[in-house]
Amino acid sequence: MSDKPLIYLDHSATTPVDADVADVVKQTMLDAWGNPSSRYGKGNEAQLVLQTARELVASQLNCPPEDLFFTSGGTEADNLALFGAMQTARKKATGNHLIVSSIEHSAILRAAEALKDEGYRVDVLPVSSDGLVSPDTLAGMIDNETVLVSVMAVNNEVGTIQPIAELAKICHEHGVLFHTDAVQAYGKVKVDVEAMGLDLVSVSSHKIYGPKGVGALYVRDGLDIEPRTRGGGQEKGIRTGTENMPGIAGFGKAAELCARHFDEDAERIGALRDEMFELIKQGVEGKVRLNGHPEKRLYANLNLCFEGVEAESLLQALDLDGIAVSTGSACSSGSTKPSHVLLALGLSELEAHSSLRLTLGRTNDRDSISRAAERIAYHVNRLRAMAF
Ligand SMILES: Cc1ncc(COP(=O)(O)O)c(C=O)c1O
CATH class of the missing domain: 3.90.1150.10 (Aspartate Aminotransferase, domain 1)
Known part of the structure; x- marks a missing residue:
């Protein structure tokens, strides 16, 4: 060094980490240390911190706060989206096919490989020389077994911004779900789940001046995804385990600052x-x-x-x-x-x-x-x- x-x-x-975010993290650790699931004053205080953070993070995606589930970061959110959607489809016998782009982060590519090992069919969507996926190529790859398409909103290495609204539309015309890894986009370019018709969106706190080890997955209301963990049922059972309260509160503050800046x-x-x-x-x-x-x-x-x-x-x-x-x-x-x-x-x-x-x-x-x-x-x- x-x-x-x-x-x-x-x-x-x-x-x-932004100094104001660090203040919120510290304050949450020292003051709002209750368990948000506890049903007395100290628990309610923590529940309020959790709810506020959920609203702040959700507002940057224009999604209902109750459809956002906190995770340990972008990697976990990506894995939850892919495994969750594919395993549900297998359970319901509605399909077996996953499409991911060739320039996804390893959190998606390694998860897709693991799914392939479990017998799912996985295809890789190519990109042009400037890093864009082609909506027509995607349409040609979808078949009647396709469950999910995952294409990142912004690439982490070359920064290419994908036409995710257009890709989501094609997916929906074929009855297919669309996930975007928005870890690099969140707080920097507009990601609007309503306007863009997104079903699943992964975000992470440490790319926006928030703490590491915290992220979230947006899951469209009514969408069934199989959890990866079993436990006390926090986060409506989709991501169970006592919430990382300081991290989540910091993520909320970082999202608020993104909106401002x-x-x-x-x-x-x-x-x-x-x-x-x-x-x-x-x-x-x-x-x-x-x-x-x-x-x-x-x-x-x-x-x-x-x-x-x-x-x-x-x-x-x-x-x-x-x-x-x-x-x-x-x-x-x-x-x-x-x-x-x-x-x-x-x-x-x-x-x-x-x-x-x-x-x-x-x-x-x-x-x-x-x-x-x-x-x-x-x-x-x-x-x-x-x-x-
Ligand atoms: C596009 C993308 N997806 C996922 C991740 C993983 O996020 P996290 O570090 O929060 O696990 C990263 C981090 O580099 C990323 O750039």
Whole structure:
């Protein structure tokens, strides 16, 4: 680790907890420590905290609070959605087929693989070279055994924003359920379960300046999904176990702050992202290629391919300069495998290994992005010169 002040450019991996959120977490631990299932004053106090947080998190999805179920994070919400919907269909003998996109997070891809091992039929929906799924291709893959389609709202590596309302509509025309992993979208781009016709939506707190280890799954009213755990029946039995009250209260506060900063974040962070891209292009001698869609992408995301540069060496050099970036999704970093997302977009292994993900957020300002752009260009030029 560097002793220089940190310039954090990995907000899609996680975000620092907002000070106001930390206050709410602490206050909940110290004051509202009752069990929300207890039927006396201290329990009622905790129940009120739980209800308030549920309303705040739900408001960012425009869903009824009672249709939102807290989990331990996005991973659990994704697993609950996929296993829950598929197992119910098997029980009711209504179908056996699941479709997921090729650029999903490992929480979806590994869950889909596990379902395949259990005898479900799983198909993978391809994406175009800019990371978009095609509604027509999806329509062609649905058959009379299809139960569920899962396509993420915003990709965590290249930031591509999928046409989820259109995909959900196609699913419903065929009597199929639609799930979206909205972990990277939530609080940043509009996800409206009513307007978009979504059946199941996963969200997570630590991508929006909330605590880690807490998330939620929206389940459309009347939809039956098989729980993954059995116990005391909390969260209407869909996700039983005493609720993570400090985490949930913090998630609620973080969602409230997202609502307050929604437009300002998009405008300010989007402008910084564009400026940073320009500065990098100006400073780098030779080619800089943008991975993913040029316009249909999260305002905070830049994923760049610097041919001839080992992105891992670039990451290490930037770390010594106090700049935190990523070479792929955080969950798979540490592994030497090229990103499955970049390969699905058609990049070669070499190109994937030469790609850097920069994700901006509330911690960044103009000074920090111009210093980071200068250091990135310096190291890219240096590493390229060494390679030849
Ligand atoms: C798209 C996506 N889905 C799911 C997850 C997992 O969420 P969590 O870390 O809350 O388990 C992540 C986290 O990186 C993500 O980016």
